Amino acid sequence: MRIGISGLGNIGKRHLELLSALPPVDVVAAVEPRLGxxxxxxxxxLSVYGAFDEMLExxxxxxxxxxSPSGMHAEQGAAAAEVGVHVITEKPLATTMGAAESLVAACASRGVRLAVVHQYRFHAPLVRLKKEIDGGALGKVVFLNVSLCWRRSTAYYAENGGWRGxxxxxxxxxxxxxxxHAVDLARWLVGPIATVTALTTNVVHAIEGEDTACVALxxxxGGLGMLQVTTCSSExxxxVVTIEGTEGAAVVRGEQLAVNGRPVELRSEHVRQVPLGNPHRLQFEAIFDALANGERPPVAGDESRETLAATLAMYESARSGRAIRVPESRLSSSAS
Ligand SMILES: NC(=O)c1ccc[n+]([C@@H]2O[C@H](COP(=O)([O-])OP(=O)(O)OC[C@H]3O[C@@H](n4cnc5c(N)ncnc54)[C@H](O)[C@@H]3O)[C@@H](O)[C@H]2O)c1
Known part of the structure; x- marks a missing residue:
């Protein structure tokens, strides 16, 4: 399978390295305007092009x-779909609902698959946590909490044209x-989100968007949740993902899972690979398996569209100061 990569920045370079070592694919081209x-x-x-359309051609x-930067995903994906090329895009699927709908529709109408990178769904402790939840071991979910406390520098927001933020x-x-990542995990682990109430602020970074957000779900x-996301931590x-259920509780902290206070040993039956696999690699393998077999890849575009809808509802809530109802999922009416 001949693959092209759009954008050889932070994550694109890592994907190039990873995909170059993956047997079913052959990375033959990339687009990176900075490399001219x-x-x-x-x-x-591999061939490196200065423009996406040139690579496609x-x-x-x-x-x-x-x-590439998130605001380019939908347009580049739709251009690829137009010429019959399957689309695997980094998260987020798009930055607006209109762009997301156009991309999902373009892929469906041209009969190509659309997958979105949400690699945390392939992170071993979270895979096992989902099994615990789905198997009923924790009972009914009362609370979910996801905490992403990360550090991003001023340089991170300024580099590569300053598109971030x-x-x-x-x-x-x-x-x-x-x-x-947090929104997708909440939906994947517990299910559709009905309403969101969000607060956003800037603690450190002078960017257009927020560097810190807190969202009640x-x-x-049934059940409630809380997401905390910041790029202002000291490191x-x-x-951290925690579930409080009516029959038990579980915590994932990085690579570790504890259920009812006891560490869980993650063995091969819970993940596809030992030692615990690189989640990006596991998702790419699953996507390429699906493409080879003509199946729906994980995570399909219409599913990621629901994550975007919930995220955009959070922004609306932060702007308006109100709880916002997330638009009903249309997952059952489309599949790519
Ligand atoms: N799944 C994850 O964990 C994860 C991690 C990091 C980034 N991402 C996503 O990956 C995307 C890129 O993020 P990044 O941190 O690697 O950014 P980055 O700035 O490091 O890389 C983006 C690259 O795209 C290039 N570019 C600019 N215009 C382009 C165009 N028209 N066509 C192709 N390439 C173009 C830039 O020159 C840059 O090298 C974002 O959407 C981000 O959300 C996902």
């Missing part, structure tokens, strides 16, 4: 991995960028 077509600068034997791709290219700040099937702390 200099293939040697990519450090791999010349590289005969089967699939594209989009790791802008409304146009990042879709906001920490909540849209880092927080889309009401789940459609990157492990992500």
């Amino acid at each position: 077509g200099d293939a040697s600068a990519a450090g791999m034997p 010349k590289a005969s791709l089967d699939a594209v991995v989009i790791a 802008t409304w146009k290219w990042d879709g906001g700040g920490a909540l849209m960028n880092q927080g889309s 009401e789940f459609a099937r 990157n702390r492990p992500a």
